[in-house]
Amino acid sequence: MxxxxxxxxxxxxxxxxxxxxxxxxxxxxxxxxxxxxxxxxxEDSSKQLEEVFQAAEKNYSLQKKGTHALTYSFDYTYTGDQRLDLAITNGSVRNIDVVPSATHEFTNAFSYDYGLLDNLTLGARLPLVVKYDTEDELNVYDVGDISFTGRWQPFPYVPGKMSTTLFGTLSTKTGVSPYEIDIKEQLSTGSGYYSLGGGVSVSKVLDPVVVFGSVSATYNMPATGLQQVRGARLLEEVDPGVALSGSAGFAYSLSYDVSLSISSQFSYSDQTILTFSNGDKAVAQDQMTGFLSLSLGTRVSDTTIVNTSLGIGLTEDAPDFSLGVSFPINFSGLKE
Known part of the structure; x- marks a missing residue:
């Protein structure tokens, strides 16, 4: 209104x-x-809503040519579960181990976006991770996996029409690898392998609502040349396979300065195969995870929108819950 x-x-x-x-x-x-x-x-209400929505959903917004954006985000994630460690030799299962886990993870991340063209935005994300395992009383403070993104809008945005954005991501293995540590004494902050992915996202403004969705696929590159001791075995290679994901939701304009976004994300991860020096293989079966996210975008000034979010795991393999906050960092040097 x-x-x-x-x-x-x-x-x-x-x-x-x-x-x-x-x-x-x-x-x-x-x-x-x-x-x-x-x-x-x-200002038109649909424009106001689009601004708030874009601040919360980075996949659906692009920078103008020559402009910069720097965003800070803080996320807390809690995961509590029990994991099975299986070894398969000649078709038989042995070395079954049930490992309890209760992990608190705090991530401080800085995201930078640059408008190479009006319809092409390049970005990078630097995460700083703090992780605690309360079961084993372990902790780690280190850099996470740095990632790079590219977002391309093939067609100009037309008010009232659906907006389509193609995106690609490259995730590095700059974080502490879970396959290069003493798993009984250390924690990881990264995946341990490179990932290359891409997908498409769509959104449409139906004042005062924005509906959106996306699908993507990720290829996780095998990690080789490992020398990790696991019990009496030596881990040499990890093949994490591929992953598919999708999301859908809507953002509702409660007022000119406040917007509520609700979305659900689902992902499928192929089985992970661990190869040991003696020829043994350990297989982690494929997984389906689901997550429900609620985000509140609040305009606190003409140039600043603060987003707070709550995430709830919907499946056993998903994190139990997460809390987050993000906001832009405005520097005069980053202005056009």
Missing amino acids: NRWFVRGFLLVATAALVPGHALAQDTNVDKAREALAKKEGD
């Missing part, structure tokens, strides 16, 4: 409800007409 409509509505409501305003009815009607006329500088 636009501000010029609200002003007119309040004037008309006042004239109807307050005694003594009957003689001034013509004057109030004139004032209402004047208020209902869109003023210079009034």
Whole structure:
């Protein structure tokens, strides 16, 4: 609902409800007409909603050519589960081990985006990870996996029409690898392998709602040349396979300055094969994970929108829950 409509509505409501305003009815009607006329500088509500939505959903926004954006985000994730360690030799299963886990992970991340063209944005993300395992009383403070992204919008955005964005990602293995540590004494901050992915996202403004969705595929490159001791065996290679993911949801404009976003994400991960120096193989079966996210975008100034989020795991393999907050960092040197 636009501000010029609200002003007119309040004037008309006042004239109807307050005694003594009957003689001034013509004057109030004139004032209402004047208020209902869109003023210079009034912004369209769909544009306001799109700005708030774009701040929360990076896949659906692009930087203008030559412009920069730097964003800080903080996320807390809790995961508690029990994992099975299986070894398969000549078709038989042995060395079954049940490993309990309760992990608290805090991630401070800086994301940088640069508009190479009006319809092409390049970006990078640097995560700094703090992780605690309360079961084994372990902790780690280190850099996570640095990632690079590219987002391309093949068709110009047209108000009222669906917007399509193609994206690609490259995730490095700069974090502490889970396959190069003493698993009884250390924790990891990264995946341990390179990943290359791509997909497509779509969104459409249906004032005061934005609906959106995306699908993507990721190829996880095998990690070779490992020398990790696991019990009486030596791990040499890990093949994590491929992953598929999808998401869908909507963002609703509660006001000019507040927007609520609700989305669900589902992903499928192929089985992971661990190869040991004696020829043994350990296989982690494929997994399906689901996650529900709720995000609140709040405009605190003309240039700053703060997003707070809550995530809830929907499947056994997903994190139990997560909390997050993100906001832009404005530097004069990063302005166009």
